Amino acid sequence: MGKLPQTIREYKTRGDKPQNLRLEQASLSPPRASEVTVKIRAVSLQYRDLLVAHGRYAGAIGDLVPCSDCAGEIVAVGADVKRWKVGDRVCPNFALDHVCGDVTEETKATALGGNIDGVLREYINVPAYSIVRIPDHLSYEEASTLPCAALTAYSALMGPRPLKGGDYVLALGTGGVSTFAAQIALASGANVIVTSSSDEKMEVARKMGVQHRINYEKTPNWDEEVRKITGGRGVDHVIEVGGPNTIQKSSRAVKDSGWVHIIGFVAGGEQGIPVETAVWNAITFRGMLVGSVMQFEDMNRLLAARNIHPVIDKVFTFEHAINAYTYLESQKHVGKVVIQVSKD
Ligand SMILES: NC(=O)c1ccc[n+]([C@@H]2O[C@H](COP(=O)([O-])OP(=O)(O)OC[C@H]3O[C@@H](n4cnc5c(N)ncnc54)[C@H](OP(=O)(O)O)[C@@H]3O)[C@@H](O)[C@H]2O)c1
Known part of the structure; x- marks a missing residue:
């Protein structure tokens, strides 16, 4: 396990419009025994993220780290985690606890970037059962578009x-x-x-x-x-x-x-x-309400088998994340709008 940073950068919704998003410092704790730490490489935006940023998303918890969809690399693994290792390329599921079966009140309560803090940040700790492996043919930017829309x-x-x-x-x-x-x-x-x-x-x-x-x-x-x-x-x-x-x-x-x-x-x-x-x-x-970790794994097999690449309209830098929101809101895009959080 490499050395984790103690402080990271993350966006926070502050008020009721995307222009009020603030890039702030936060602390990063080591993963708990059942968690992994993911270094986030890319985040993709959803229509839902606009609703959250405008304060119009019913389930939102107030000011929070926005966004549900990301892709990244595991940089630390909790003591009890067997299935994953440092260096694995992964995406967390939209609702962390929706592993299989139907949507429930409990699974909805774990939806990233609405019901709990989300992924527009440099690192995140997530339960090991919530993540799926990124198909080899996809870049981090492409994989970041999968958890919600795909x-x-x-x-x-x-x-x-x-x-x-x-x-x-x-x-x-x-x-x-x-x-x-x-x-x-x-x-x-x-x-x-x-x-x-x-x-x-x-x-x-x-x-x-x-x-x-x-x-x-x-x-x-x-x-x-x-x-x-x-x-x-x-x-x-x-x-x-x-x-x-x-x-x-x-x-x-x-x-x-x-x-x-x-x-x-x-x-x-x-x-x-x-x-x-x-x-x-x-x-x-x-x-419809998104899907489970199991469905995510099934979908990734189809994407890999048929060499499907997500359609990405534009990629913005982490520092210009607000411009990505403005662009999504203009509805000029086809497919997905992505924010690159880190290149290396
Ligand atoms: N239930 C769920 O699990 C779930 C998951 C993901 C998203 N959603 C919801 O699904 C919706 C779409 O999300 P998204 O992320 O795909 O949005 P998006 O990327 O922002 O796409 C919106 C697109 O809808 C089209 N549109 C706008 N007005 C329309 C109209 N009157 N008739 C037909 N098409 C129209 C536009 O395409 P054109 O410019 O080509 O017309 C626009 O680009 C949102 O309401 C979102 O909250 C729900």
Whole structure:
């Protein structure tokens, strides 16, 4: 075990906007017997991190170290840890105690960067059971994008009715979750339809191999277009990140007995789930909350087997982390926005 620094740098939310984030000094304790110390190399941002920084995230504990998603290298191992060693490349899971099975109150209480302090810092101590090995083909920047966005897309598509080759998947927008959903679906032999506000962003999707693209600004009735693309049948799975303002159309775009995975609410609005459509078309609406360590390991096997590289739009330095927040908020990105915490 190398010598650990006694003080580290970490960001703290201070107030109610990303511009108020402060880079501060904190102390680092040695890992407890069941923990490892991870030197964080990269952090990726989520839409959730914007909500936390704006003071609009319901579960947040007040001023805290933000962000849930990181990748790094183990630099110290607690006395009882057998499975990991110094030098291993790892990611902590989004909710540290969600090792397997269903989401519970207890697992939710361990969600990084919201319910407990997060990862926008140079080092972190985490339980050894909370981490997964980074696939060899991924850099730290790429791996930092996996814990929330990628795992949410994976656990949606590989949930109770797993995706089959030849299925149709509809992903709304070209943000982090939807771009991973498109990649995972394509790698699994599905047909993918992506909607976006921007033709330029859809060009990125086309280059990824996405077969069908709909500009939802130019085609406001995109649900009808989805029906046409699928020969009137509708899609098997919807990656629903829009929320109330898109759920009605998502419900009309999904096939009878299809699945609408309710993931986010970037489009705003107040409409509810269309109950009559749900009943008559036997649609399953499934609320989603990221995934477990076990699902993370399953996903990493798929990423490695199909050589999937996350789509990273831009990388910011640790010192310019606030600019990364501003960039994410502008919604100019496709895929993920990353903060490099340390090069070596
Ligand atoms: N439940 C969970 O476990 C979980 C996990 C991760 C994320 N989330 C949630 O999922 C949502 C997406 O997260 P993210 O990290 O992927 O966000 P993100 O990277 O910020 O992406 C947001 C994208 O949504 C698209 N969008 C915005 N308004 C839209 C509209 N009216 N219709 C369709 N698309 C629209 C935009 O793409 P275009 O510019 O291409 O239109 C935008 O870039 C957020 O609400 C987040 O909180 C939930």
